[in-house]
Amino acid sequence: MPDYNDLILILQELDLGDKPVVAHASLRAFGQVSGGADAVVTALLYVARVLVMPVHTYKTMVTPASGPANNAVNYARAQQWNRLAEPFDPNMPADVMMGVIPENLRQRPQSRRSTHPILSFAGVNADKILAAQTLENPLGPLMEVANADGWALLLGVDHTANTAIHLGEKLAKRKQFTRWALTEAGTVACPGFPGCSAGFEALEPALRPHTRSAQAGEALIRAVPVRQVVVKTIEAIKQNPLALLCERTDCERCSAVREGLR
Numbered sequence: 001m002p003d004y005n006d007l008i009l010i011l012q013e014l015d016l017g018d019k020p021v022v023a024h025a026s027l028r029a030f031g032q033v034s035g036g037a038d039a040v041v042t043a044l045l046y047v048a049r050v051l052v053m054p055v056h057t058y059k060t061m062v063t064p065a066s067g068p069a070n071n072a073v074n075y076a077r078a079q080q081w082n083r084l085a086e087p088f089d090p091n092m093p094a095d096v097m098m099g100v101i102p103e104n105l106r107q108r109p110q111s112r113r114s115t116h117p118i119l120s121f122a123g124v125n126a127d128k129i130l131a132a133q134t135l136e137n138p139l140g141p142l143m144e145v146a147n148a149d150g151w152a153l154l155l156g157v158d159h160t161a162n163t164a165i166h167l168g169e170k171l172a173k174r175k176q177f178t179r180w181a182l183t184e185a186g187t188v189a190c191p192g193f194p195g196c197s198a199g200f201e202a203l204e205p206a207l208r209p210h211t212r213s214a215q216a217g218e219a220l221i222r223a224v225p226v227r228q229v230v231v232k233t234i235e236a237i238k239q240n241p242l243a244l245l246c247e248r249t250d251c252e253r254c255s256a257v258r259e260g261l262r
């Protein structure tokens with residue numbers, strides 16, 4: 001069972017230098033880690049001077065009675081979920097779907113968080129990256145990491161968790177969505193909301209030549225330059241406008257992208 005010292009040695013094999021890192025991680029994928037999420041985050045902070053992770057808060061989401069067409073929202077059906085929404089609070093924990101590792105990072109005393117009511121990031125030594133996120137530009141932090149020649153680091157997760165692919169989709173002019181969040185100031189519209197990521201593993205062969213990998217316990221750890229992720233995503237969509245969409249016939253967001261291309 002690896003502990004944080006082992007994890008540091010394994011992460012050092014990736015030779016990430018002093019570039020910023022956007023990490024996506026599943027603790028469960030490691031099998032067992034001595035020290036759990038705390039050990040993983042401690043090791044990441046040792047290796048990455050600048051570290052960010054998404055700490056999204058989906059429970060803030062609400063849906064108005066009507067809104068843009070072809071937005072992958074069933075406005076009538078979504079009304080029933082509005083009563084479960086909670087207003088965004090900067091101290092709100094990361095959604096359970098994000099896993100325990102980002103939440104551990106968020107709770108570190110030196111950690112800061114961006115203020116997007118749904119798609120916030122937490123980070124250490126990452127003020128400039130976090131400040132790049134606005135309500136209109138939720139993927140701004142990823143652009144900032146790309147511009148700084150930073151890394152997307154996948155710990156026990158595949159490219160369906162690689163949010164940098166969403167930045168590539170946006171830059172390739174793929175359809176983005178509007179969602180809404182409850183805040184202390186009332187309901188706010190959140191444009192530029194990305195699509196579905198279930199088909200993203202299809203980009204793996206194109207990214208493989210740019211990927212550094214290492215094994216920690218049962219988890220495969222991969223590092224890819226964010227800039228390459230963006231470039232390869234744009235190339236894939238240029239070649240085939242339907243690239244990286246998922247195969248589920250009932251996927252509302254992928255269907256809306258297809259519909260928008262007709």
Ligand SMILES: [Zn+2]
Pocket residue numbers: 196197198199245246247248251252253254255
């Ligand atoms: Zn989909």
